[in-house]
Amino acid sequence: MKHTVIGLAFVIAAAFSLAPAHAADSARWSKRQAAVWYAKQAWPVGSNYLPANAINELEMWQADTFDPARIDKELGWAQKMGMTTMRVFLHDLLWKQDAQGFKQRIDTFLTIAAKHHIKPIFVLFDSCWDPQPKLGPQHPPIPGVHNSGWVQSPGVAMDDPDQYPRFEAYVKDIVGHFAKDNRILAWDVWNEPDNPGGGDYDAEEPRDKFQRVAELLPQVFAWARSAHPLQPLTSGVWHDDDWSPDARLNAIEKTQLEQSDIISFHNYGWPEEFEARVKQLRPWGRPMICTEYMARGAGSTIDTILPIGKRDDIGMVNWGFVDGKSQTRFPWDSWKRPYTFEPPTIWFHDLLHPDGSPYRAREVQIIHALSEAPRGVVPKVLSVR
Numbered sequence: 001m002k003h004t005v006i007g008l009a010f011v012i013a014a015a016f017s018l019a020p021a022h023a024a025d026s027a028r029w030s031k032r033q034a035a036v037w038y039a040k041q042a043w044p045v046g047s048n049y050l051p052a053n054a055i056n057e058l059e060m061w062q063a064d065t066f067d068p069a070r071i072d073k074e075l076g077w078a079q080k081m082g083m084t085t086m087r088v089f090l091h092d093l094l095w096k097q098d099a100q101g102f103k104q105r106i107d108t109f110l111t112i113a114a115k116h117h118i119k120p121i122f123v124l125f126d127s128c129w130d131p132q133p134k135l136g137p138q139h140p141p142i143p144g145v146h147n148s149g150w151v152q153s154p155g156v157a158m159d160d161p162d163q164y165p166r167f168e169a170y171v172k173d174i175v176g177h178f179a180k181d182n183r184i185l186a187w188d189v190w191n192e193p194d195n196p197g198g199g200d201y202d203a204e205e206p207r208d209k210f211q212r213v214a215e216l217l218p219q220v221f222a223w224a225r226s227a228h229p230l231q232p233l234t235s236g237v238w239h240d241d242d243w244s245p246d247a248r249l250n251a252i253e254k255t256q257l258e259q260s261d262i263i264s265f266h267n268y269g270w271p272e273e274f275e276a277r278v279k280q281l282r283p284w285g286r287p288m289i290c291t292e293y294m295a296r297g298a299g300s301t302i303d304t305i306l307p308i309g310k311r312d313d314i315g316m317v318n319w320g321f322v323d324g325k326s327q328t329r330f331p332w333d334s335w336k337r338p339y340t341f342e343p344p345t346i347w348f349h350d351l352l353h354p355d356g357s358p359y360r361a362r363e364v365q366i367i368h369a370l371s372e373a374p375r376g377v378v379p380k381v382l383s384v385r
Contacts, residue, residue: 052324
């Protein structure tokens with residue numbers, strides 16, 4: 001009996017190593033499973049996506065303001081640039097409001113994205129900006145201010161443990177409904193979970209936010225895994241000095257790096273800082289996607305960072321696609337010094353004007369050239385050291 005059990009276990013383990021899409025049923029993918037999955041994907045390159053006519057994820061997805069025609073036009077621009085993915089934020093209140101309608105709109109989005117050969121990364125929860133999201137019409141942008149209408153999910157609802165079963169139902173239903181959908185690249189279960197918020201919302205933040213998120217994040221991973229998704233799960237580390245396996249990680253970072261099937265991270269710094277971050281994360285032995293980069297005024301640009309990502313076979317997703325109601329062409333310091341009289345010297349984020357013309361044509365040329373090049377190859381005209 002003992003030999004039979006061991007033999008059966010070996011067969012099952014071998015089967016799982018050859019079929020990464022089925023290995024997320026109850027446990028984190030093995031390193032081999034993650035590597036096999038990544039090798040089958042087109043090089044992930046794209047933007048964090050919000051239509052120009054939406055101020056936040058609620059306005060993007062609610063029935064009254066969901067705009068398939070605009071999305072189709074903008075994703076068409078992305079396709080021409082050579083993009084293969086978009087990182088797109090969902091929201092628990094959209095599911096609470098109209099679960100069936102929300103899933104139908106996600107399916108519509110996926111149909112449009114697939115038409116343009118784009119596989120999105122969907123984000124389930126987010127700890128950034130306004131912690132008191134409200135359904136219905138969203139307020140207009142605050143003049144001159146970066147991301148002045150972005151909302152957290154779940155935000156202050158974390159203060160009420162009675163809401164937690166709803167969070168669980170949301171995750172299990174959304175991930176479960178699309179678990180076998182090969183139009184989706186990955187699930188980013190929580191964006192910057194230990195972010196204190198940002199903006200001027202400190203007085204409104206959930207009580208003991210870090211502790212609440214630290215308790216919820218492992219559960220979110222478990223809820224999503226229980227839906228048996230074919231797509232990998234991840235949550236991106238974004239701050240602190242060291243992300244290597246022997247670093248003193250906080251409780252949330254530890255969950256992020258130990259539960260993610262593929263490693264994701266954010267970096268808005270100079271090329272040398274980006275390369276140092278990659279070096280820290282290499283020992284985890286998993287494919288990597290940088291799900292946020294490009295802050296021109298902070299030293300992170302398409303010219304300098306994207307070729308490094310291509311060379312090292314790291315998926316790359318910059319912040320901001322089309323300039324619009326999110327106003328992320330303005331830098332973070334606009335919360336203290338709004339750009340109401342003069343625009344910033346250079347755009348902080350975003351690649352295109354609302355009519356689809358590039359902010360800087362050279363950036364579009366670089367994205368296209370790198371996307372067209374073989375895996376891990378940087379054309380000589382774009383080569384990095």
